[in-house]
């Protein structure tokens with residue numbers, strides 16, 4: 001299927017030459033007229049292309065709310081909670097319900113459809129860019145499945161060095177072509193690629209590191225929590241033969257990212273070694289944990305045990321509908337901890353100043 005954006009890209013490349021893969025991704029996802037996130041319906045919903053943790057269970061937002069509450073400094077004025085890439089608001093709704101009214105809650109979204117959905121949540125201020133959120137002394141910034149969408153360059157191991165892959169035209173079609181690497185791409189790949197065999201593909205996630213730096217600069221006291229799929233540089237090294245760039249459609253892997261630009265998302269495994277390094281370089285205290293470890297630290301395991309008890313009581317008490325409801329709540333919440341699924345997602349916890357996530361929460 002040729003998309004309108006494919007035509008735009010083919011014309012542009014024919015006129016001015018190949019584009020870097022990060023530029024290609026930026027256009028595919030964010031072009032105001034044709035970009036995947038800038039147009040169309042809500043992408044992260046049961047009816048969309050992928051299902052995320054907060055869409056699976058409200059216990060994601062509820063459990064997160066406990067960690068957010070724990071970042072409060074005793075005599076601090078109001079706490080500002082900012083979710084970037086807030087989607088349908090499925091994280092902010094339960095979080096807000098749990099935290100009550102003495103927090104200022106902000107949602108940042110590039111997608112107009114998502115901003116419309118978020119505008120319907122009482123108590124949430126909606127913005128298009130992080131820069132539009134009013135600064136606050138005490139701030140917690142949350143991002144779930146945002147970093148994996150930020151544009152990345154592609155580097156390919158070539159002898160002791162690297163080549164880049166740009167997007168050009170071969171036989172009338174968008175095609176990856178070899179290009180001389182930019183110095184910043186080489187520096188990042190040398191530092192964060194982990195072991196890569198000849199011809200192996202590395203996503204050079206400079207934009208993700210820049211975003212982490214930008215987010216942390218907004219926090220005087222507080223924390224940044226970024227959840228996503230991916231791993232450390234070493235953990236990702238087994239996935240370097242083809243690299244990890246992919247698309248999703250209707251909850252399944254979608255077509256090659258070059259085939260239907262603007263009609264699919266483009267995503268990749270996040271290199272958490274690199275984003276942790278960016279957080280540390282920005283002066284934060286950084287830690288990487290799995291999603292399961294994080295949620296259990298803040299009590300999700302105990303809630304699951306409570307739900308299981310409740311279900312047993314309801315079974316004895318003869319309340320079949322209530323029992324079914326409790327069972328499905330338990331099943332959904334357990335999905336957040338699944339060791340080969342959402343539970344294996346990673347969390348960058350970066351704390352700044354006197355706020356942050358106290359050890360006592362463990």
Ligand SMILES: C[S@@+](CC[C@H](N)C(=O)[O-])C[C@H]1O[C@@H](n2cnc3c(N)ncnc32)[C@H](O)[C@@H]1O
Nearest residue numbers: 037044052085086087108109110111114144145
């Ligand atoms: C994979 S979805 C996740 C949505 C939500 N966080 C969730 O977990 O359900 C990524 C979301 O981030 C938004 N997004 C992507 N890049 C963004 C950016 N640079 N700034 C703000 N929002 C962005 C998209 O519009 C999309 O709603």
